Amino acid sequence: MASFPFRRETLATSSSTSVAGDVARQGTRLGLGTKLAYGFGSVAFGVKDGGFNYFLLLFYGTVVGLEPGLVGLAILIALVLDAISDPLVGYWSDNLHSRWGRRHPFMYASAIPVAATYYLLWNPPEGLSQGELFVFLLGLAVLIRTFITFYETPSSALLPELTADYEERTSLQTFRIMFGWVGGNAMTVLMFGALLVPTAQYSHGILNRDGYASYGIIASALIFTAIVVSALATHRHIPNLRQPPAKQQFSLRRLFGEMFETLRESSFLALFWATVMGSVATGLSAALAFVMLSYFWGFSSEQQFIWTALVFFSALIAFAIAPAIGKRFGKKKAVIVLGIVAFTVAPAPVILRLMGLMPENGDPILFPLVAAINTLDLSLIIALQAILYSMIADLVESSELRTGRRSEGVFYAAVTFTRKCTVGLGSFTGGLILTAISFPQGADPSTVRADTLWWLGAAYAPSLWVLWLAMLFCISRYRITKEEHEANLERLASRQ
Template sequence: MAVTQAGKPGLFTRLSFGIGGAADGIKNNGFDYALLFFYSNIMGVDAGLVGLALLIALIIDAVSDPVVGYWSDNMRTRFGRRHPFMYAALIPTAITYFLTWNPPEGMTGNDLFPWLVATTILVRLSFTFYDVPSSALSAELTSDYDERTSLMSLRYFFAWFGGLTIQIMLFRFLLVPTEEIPVGVFNVEGWNTYGLISAICILTAVAICALGTHSHIPRLKAAPPARNLTLGKIFSEIFETISNPSFRALFLATLCGLIATGISATLNQYINTIFWEFDNTQIANLTMGVYVSAVLALIIAPVVGKTFGKKRGAMTIGALAFTIAPLPVFLRLFGVLPPNGSPELFLIIISITIFDLSLIIATQMLLGSMVADIVEDSELQTGRRSEGIFFAGISFIRKLSQGAGVITASMVLAVAGLSQGGGVDAATPEEIRMLGWGYGISLLTAWTLMLICISFYRISRESHADNLEKLKLRQAQQDAG
């Protein structure tokens, strides 16, 4: 049974909220890593047109975030503020995601451009209707400082778990070669089945999150009284809300962190194959190690948050993680590590990677929880609860900053003199050395800026408790007339 908003949600509620993150992980994994390849290499759409379609959908989606966030903050229904959006997104998200990976038969090449634009826009918009309101629930299900960390830790854990599992399923079990298709990645039926399974998983995760938290609706915060608002007043309230200093700190920290993520995701292929010269089996083992990292992060984040506080904890493990990540590359550049091809080298790299990624994921968990704590801080200043706006703002910067890391990584490759498609034999020792320096320095720069931004976050355990007391006193005075 659910408990009061200030208390500890039950295990069923926490798991339901956490499993909802799997939908985010599955959708992002497909859109970020597979969609461009599927439409350009399998369906024959010009890569430039695919990129344009994804960009159009991304921009429209990013603009929709604050609209949905504000709308859900002010929604007045018998089902509360958040759940109507979550239920409304349930079927459209699953159907449009399925259609994205199952274009009409007989339609190929650039003729698919309108289909791709339409389906990706619909997927992103329908998913925003789920993701922003459901994420905002983390600040409503409990006001407890540490319980919010536990909730967001489960959310991020299932996002990583869901995204990784669907990726392994795709390449291990669906994209299999046949007599007619000797190279598995060109198996169109495998991609079609991937779309179906992913859509079912997204539908299931969204339904579990919505239904599993439904019983809390009577205890969730109600929308403010109905007001006659002009468009100018609405935007004035939005800008007043996001002017919160702690939100600005996390907004910029998220931007820098995503640039680092983009750099790492883009360059890891080059680092693993060209710099370390790992084979496919070793790279697959590195991928499987993400499961271990996610489990470790699920343990680390709540403990660190409870021991050090969220800001201090995020900065501490973040600084450790961001120092460790490029360290093996620097050690290789100075000739300290064992040679490529030795089993000792792979053991060192996979051990460091698992530990380091667990710290990075734990940092993400703490930052997500820190967003929730801004809600009461802002409510004291504005008199409004704006969970939707804050989580929409973080979602907004995530989407608009996706390309920044890729652009930075491309600059590193250009400076190193490496071209896409080149293998180990095509790279000179000088190019490999420049790749290592560019990878390490660019990551350290982005992550250092991220930590600097986090340092401007103002909310601590003590100030959060003080905010809750002040809000309780204000409510008592209002109730007294």
């Protein structure tokens, strides 16, 4: 692979594939081009995640006509299958021997399958029965989630290989989180600004089936572009990345034994359950976001367009504050502080509405008030995510000390799995809420009964609070500090 040109980052040396190289790269500051290229790849997951989070339940449950509970069930079943496929892909990418390194073959191979299946998801055949629609959705959900794992897990696993520096990992993860949010939100803005618009056939923009079909074409093209561009742009770093362990004879017993040994790390278990709880809360919020905006708050399509556009400001604010807060407080304390503030504020407008303390729908002050609260609160949540996911990278060296193996792929497979919980358990819970309160399908927002909307808010806000509090409790069990991380690098170097 020496024939591929690449630019060495500051302090990179010929020993960068060794433990000593990790210590040397403690002070590495990656170039802006590397951060932009690496971060841009997250657009693929962001677009897929945005579609699943915000529009899938709305599209299949309201527009196509599949029972919302069945939509949630299909995604939940796919999630269960992910629990098997994700760690296998992660383990495979940790141990792959190829002239293109451990990660890039997976990234290249995923581009076309992800894009093709995502297009089909938003263009289902007409005239299918409930059972046929369920099978169609379930099959595509399984395929898309498997194919995105083949990209997202190896791509994410590059982070701890690109830099060993505690704070630089937070910076690099911030780029990745920002691009994920911006990419997904760009498609959401496009949906409400140009695709989901009222027509003579559709009285409300969210019911416009043709808009979802157009979204499938545009989104799948963007996913393909993000994967290919990021893979090509980071290809030149392959000579600097860690090499796979020596080949061994395949054994299922050894494979699962090594995975379970790796994932027994106590700090990993704390992060795993924290990200599961946080992802389910995010998924529930996302799955019901536009149901809440359209029905609970009564916002128009134009107001929803502005609402989604404001997410860009949230991402930029988070991009600016996440590295600084992580450096100031340390990663664990930063996540807890951000979480306490953000998770107290987020459901507050809904609770105040249930208590009769918010302006009525249609009041000129309502939209700017709720939108301002959401924009600032979302910036804290995005910053929290950036710091939280960077904590995964610091597990790699701790695990290597204990097991003698580099297992970036296995750890990040767990992260990919928990992020999919966003649309698995989150969408499932959202579907159950809509079914439990007998929320009408395809109804005009002005025709939904007031008591139905009250029960929607009463089920929504407390569910979020319970999940977020559970997340912060799990975070409190994480143990790796900056000092411990640097000591781990030194101990690994002394072993070498």
